[in-house]
Amino acid sequence: LSIRPVLSDPEKQRGRSAAVAIAALVIAAGIPLWWKTTETYRAWLPAARISELEALQLELRVEVEVVFARGTLSPEQQKKVPASRITYESCCKSKSLCLVEADHALHTLTETSCGSVVIYIIPEASALLPQDMRVYVGRSRTALLRSQVASVVGAGLPEVLAALDPQMEQVLQTMSFNHQDVTAALTDRLRPGLSTRDSLADSMRAFKSSPGYEITFSLLNPDPKHHQLHWDVEAALDAYIYPLLHKMAPVANFSVDSQILYYAVLGVNPRYDASASAYTLSADSLAHVINPVEARLGSNAASSNPVLNFLLYVPDSLHSPLIIRNDQKQEVASNAFHSPRWGGIMVYNVDGAYGNDTQFPVDIAIDMSRVMGVFLSQLRLMLGFQQTGAPPGFVLEAAGREGVAEWELDRLLWSRSVENVATASASITSLAQLLDQIANIVINDNIAQQVASAVTALQAAVAELEAGNLALALEHSREAISASERAFFDPSLLHLLYFPDDQKFAIYIPLFLPMCVPILLSLLKIFREVQQHRAEKRAKRD
Amino acid sequence: MTYVSLLSPVVCVCVSHFVLIGRTSAFLLLHQARAERFFRSDHTNNWAVLVCTSRFWFNYRHVANTLSVYRSVKRLGIPDSHIVLMLADDMACNHRNPKPATVFSHKNMELNVYGDDVEVDYRGYEVTVENFLRVLTGRLPPSTPRSKRLLSDDHSNILIYLTGHGGNGFLKFQDSEEISNVELADAFEQMWQKRRYNELLFIIDTCQGASMYERFYSPNLMALASSQVGEDSLSHQPDLAIGVHLMDRYTFYLLEFLEDIHPASQANMNDLFKVCPKSQCVSTPGHRTDLFQRDPGSVLITDFFGSVRKVEITMETINLTVPGIPLERFGGEPHTETALAYVDQLPVAQIIHQKPKQKDWHPPDGFILGLWTLILLVFFRTYGIKHLKHIF
Numbered sequence: 001l002s003i004r005p006v007l008s009d010p011e012k013q014r015g016r017s018a019a020v021a022i023a024a025l026v027i028a029a030g031i032p033l034w035w036k037t038t039e040t041y042r043a044w045l046p047a048a049r050i051s052e053l054e055a056l057q058l059e060l061r062v063e064v065e066v067v068f069a070r071g072t073l074s075p076e077q078q079k080k081v082p083a084s085r086i087t088y089e090s091c092c093k094s095k096s097l098c099l100v101e102a103d104h105a106l107h108t109l110t111e112t113s114c115g116s117v118v119i120y121i122i123p124e125a126s127a128l129l130p131q132d133m134r135v136y137v138g139r140s141r142t143a144l145l146r147s148q149v150a151s152v153v154g155a156g157l158p159e160v161l162a163a164l165d166p167q168m169e170q171v172l173q174t175m176s177f178n179h180q181d182v183t184a185a186l187t188d189r190l191r192p193g194l195s196t197r198d199s200l201a202d203s204m205r206a207f208k209s210s211p212g213y214e215i216t217f218s219l220l221n222p223d224p225k226h227h228q229l230h231w232d233v234e235a236a237l238d239a240y241i242y243p244l245l246h247k248m249a250p251v252a253n254f255s256v257d258s259q260i261l262y263y264a265v266l267g268v269n270p271r272y273d274a275s276a277s278a279y280t281l282s283a284d285s286l287a288h289v290i291n292p293v294e295a296r297l298g299s300n301a302a303s304s305n306p307v308l309n310f311l312l313y314v315p316d317s318l319h320s321p322l323i324i325r326n327d328q329k330q331e332v333a334s335n336a337f338h339s340p341r342w343g344g345i346m347v348y349n350v351d352g353a354y355g356n357d358t359q360f361p362v363d364i365a366i367d368m369s370r371v372m373g374v375f376l377s378q379l380r381l382m383l384g385f386q387q388t389g390a391p392p393g394f395v396l397e398a399a400g401r402e403g404v405a406e407w408e409l410d411r412l413l414w415s416r417s418v419e420n421v422a423t424a425s426a427s428i429t430s431l432a433q434l435l436d437q438i439a440n441i442v443i444n445d446n447i448a449q450q451v452a453s454a455v456t457a458l459q460a461a462v463a464e465l466e467a468g469n470l471a472l473a474l475e476h477s478r479e480a481i482s483a484s485e486r487a488f489f490d491p492s493l494l495h496l497l498y499f500p501d502d503q504k505f506a507i508y509i510p511l512f513l514p515m516c517v518p519i520l521l522s523l524l525k526i527f528r529e530v531q532q533h534r535a536e537k538r539a540k541r542d
Numbered sequence: 543m544t545y546v547s548l549l550s551p552v553v554c555v556c557v558s559h560f561v562l563i564g565r566t567s568a569f570l571l572l573h574q575a576r577a578e579r580f581f582r583s584d585h586t587n588n589w590a591v592l593v594c595t596s597r598f599w600f601n602y603r604h605v606a607n608t609l610s611v612y613r614s615v616k617r618l619g620i621p622d623s624h625i626v627l628m629l630a631d632d633m634a635c636n637h638r639n640p641k642p643a644t645v646f647s648h649k650n651m652e653l654n655v656y657g658d659d660v661e662v663d664y665r666g667y668e669v670t671v672e673n674f675l676r677v678l679t680g681r682l683p684p685s686t687p688r689s690k691r692l693l694s695d696d697h698s699n700i701l702i703y704l705t706g707h708g709g710n711g712f713l714k715f716q717d718s719e720e721i722s723n724v725e726l727a728d729a730f731e732q733m734w735q736k737r738r739y740n741e742l743l744f745i746i747d748t749c750q751g752a753s754m755y756e757r758f759y760s761p762n763l764m765a766l767a768s769s770q771v772g773e774d775s776l777s778h779q780p781d782l783a784i785g786v787h788l789m790d791r792y793t794f795y796l797l798e799f800l801e802d803i804h805p806a807s808q809a810n811m812n813d814l815f816k817v818c819p820k821s822q823c824v825s826t827p828g829h830r831t832d833l834f835q836r837d838p839g840s841v842l843i844t845d846f847f848g849s850v851r852k853v854e855i856t857m858e859t860i861n862l863t864v865p866g867i868p869l870e871r872f873g874g875e876p877h878t879e880t881a882l883a884y885v886d887q888l889p890v891a892q893i894i895h896q897k898p899k900q901k902d903w904h905p906p907d908g909f910i911l912g913l914w915t916l917i918l919l920v921f922f923r924t925y926g927i928k929h930l931k932h933i934f
Binding site for chain 2: 187208286288290299303304324333334337338340341344346367369372373374376377378400401426427438488489490491
């Protein structure tokens with residue numbers, strides 16, 4: 001027998017209004033409060049501009065100045081071109097130096113900005129270039145092109161330029177960039193298989209664009225009892241390496257250090273070859289030399305920059321002289337080898353410096369110019385200056401003491417700018433996609449700011465590339481890539497907790513269900529009573 | 543002496559642009575022979591991330607698993623700077639280890655996988671899901687040293703080895719948290735987006751390990767697991783002196799297989815798939831290669847477990863020894879040699895003459911206070927409040 005309390009009408013009314021009030025409070029205040037306090041803070045990202053980046057169209061513009069020498073244009077054609085009179089005469093002692101001097105003097109004639117090219121057209125019959133040479137590319141941004149344009153009689157200036165077009169294009173593809181270079185720089189965003197094997201080898205060899213690099217020069221002396229080595233590495237670096245690094249300052253920061261390692265041996269046993277009376281290292285065994293040595297080389301733990309190692313190995317007296325043989329069993333002139341994206345090793349034999357009965361240890365001063373010649377060429381390869389063979393008829397002046405010619409540097413700057421733009425835009429678009437997909441990640445204000453500045457810098461870089469200002473484009477692209485890397489790799493962007501939906505229910509149901517069930521049931525009860533009341537009223541009226 | 547009049551009136555024409563996107567190149571360069579050598583595989587360096595996720599003494603076998611893979615990988619050439627080793631607990635120096643400073647893989651104590659030069663990067667409580675994901679995606683705080691980072695690039699082959707206790711779709715870390723297969727797949731996708739790997743080999747030795755690679759969707763991933771979904775991965779054999787199981791079966795036979803590999807070996811992935819068949823392992827090892835672009839038969843074991851560097855002979859050198867041209871000093875005037883000395887590591891003089899620090903006075907500890915209060919309370923309850931005047 002259950003006793004149900006009988007409620008009077010005012011009490012029922014009070015009960016009903018209490019239930020409705022609580023339900024209203026829960027719905028009006030509770031749900032928005034719960035929503036607000038459990039949402040993740042996501043700062044606003046410029047999504048529209050980021051989606052524009054996905055379909056990025058790059059246009060690269062090279063400023064070319066074409067200078068016609070006397071005798072290349074007919075007088076009528078000469079009248080149609082803006083004329084300026086520059087006289088240059090030179091006396092050269094020998095033919096070979098003539099070209100270099102001429103190039104040097106021409107370089108002082110016109111101011112060339114970064115990325116631009118000046119092509120001097122000289123008459124077919126000129127004696128400046130040897131017979132078989134059609135184009136000479138100097139150390140600065142000038143090229144001498146031998147052409148028979150004057151034979152095009154009666155043509156106007158546009159026709160003359162059109163006739164020169166294919167040759168000039170060839171010159172520009174050597175001096176600035178060609179399809180291969182651009183494709184190689186864009187490998188990040190391209191499907192694999194589009195780049196050729198040579199450009200792939202080049203891209204594998206050179207380091208990717210990075211804000212800084214660390215270069216370490218190490219001298220390995222496995223035999224300090226017999227050899228006391230002296231190397232004046234500071235002077236050598238000052239004289240040979242720093243000029244190159246100073247020129248590369250717009251590209252990246254470099255930090256250089258050096259060390260001497262004693263009792264460091266190569267991991268491979270060289271074989272004695274009686275015919276050459278020397279110990280030899282074959283090309284196959286070179287691959288196993290690097291790993292045991294690398295364990296001994298330190299690195300600067302303060303930065304995460306890529307490290308280039310250049311090792312100078314002086315063989316011990318028992319295994320001297322040590323020569324490197326290539327695949328065809330021939331001796332290698334430089335006695336050095338390098339590994340892509342790692343660095344180079346040179347073997348320096350000192351057995352010629354002393355006889356059999358000298359007092360050990362022997363003081364040996366290492367010829368740093370020979371050593372640095374090898375290291376400098378390896379460094380150029382690692383940094384991205386490709387060994388482009390010249391097309392037929394071209395002569396490319398070697399950079400020599402300066403380390404790198406200006407047009408080679410421009411070439412690197414073009415490919416670096418393109419690479420930076422591609423990488424930065426890839427980072428930004430994938431970051432935006434990631435943040436879109438995962439709703440749980442908190443986007444702080446600093447990340448939004450980095451992304452916005454990266455997008456701005458990217459657009460500026462693309463604009464500068466279109467305008468042909470290479471130096472500014474590179475600067476903007478570096479800004480863009482550093483901002484995008486900082487945004488992408490920000491430690492706060494960790495999507496740690498993956499909540500599958502059933503886990504979410506498992507968390508919220510014990511909290512909300514006990515509270516919601518009475519509210520819902522009372523609302524239902526009120527609703528049913530109101531309906532009943534209305535039905536009674538209708539029955540009464542009828 | 544030749545007299546050359548080079549350019550007397552010169553006519554200047556400025557041509558404004560050459561737009562070179564979309565034009566094909568006229569000439570290809572001829573380094574074919576050298577290029578051939580590179581293309582057996584696309585990688586230039588190797589990395590390894592080896593993780594043991596369980597702690598406590600009875601999970602000795604997981605640490606031994608990880609250390610045996612570490613040992614093989616080091617032996618085949620990957621240097622410590624390219625290995626991120628995460629061990630959740632210290633077995634070698636555990637109080638219960640009857641043979642301290644050793645971790646054995648076989649009950650006859652033949653192989654001490656701990657060795658002399660182990661370099662553990664993440665140890666003990668640092669091995670968490672968060673740190674593991676941070677290492678993979680690269681989102682580490684700026685103060686993290688190089689040895690704790692995975693500094694791979696787009697031409698790195700990475701080996702990832704996980705071991706511990708797992709289930710269907712998750713792997714347990716430290717007995718308190720878990721990583722799910724969805725998170726792992728997302729982490730690999732983020733690595734691919736930033737091109738942090740060229741190819742990745744994922745090996746997992748846990749119960750129901752195959753569930754962990756089910757959700758992968760990024761390219762260039764190959765995965766091996768010690769057991770299928772619904773199967774348990776079993777341990778090999780216990781050692782009566784040490785008192786625990788020393789290794790898991792799959793990794794035991796994997797170690798046996800790897801001991802036969804040397805840096806110049808030509809064994810390929812198909813041999814690796816055959817390691818530990820059901821008769822030896824009791825569970826069925828599985829593998830997944832559909833996301834991998836190369837044929838597994840052409841992938842060498844040393845592509846992932848070793849570090850065979852690509853090497854090129856330096857053909858060109860720059861002739862810097864030109865006589866007569868003086869050496870320009872770039873840095874300024876030459877500085878004199880100063881004798882270098884180490885900073886005093888232990889400034890004994892300062893230590894000896896140090897005055898002892900004045901210790902600040904602290905009020906008595908809570909426990910003592912409480913004890914005295916209790917005693918006083920009991921005294922006054924028993925004997926009455928009138929004794930208070932004897933105290934104050």
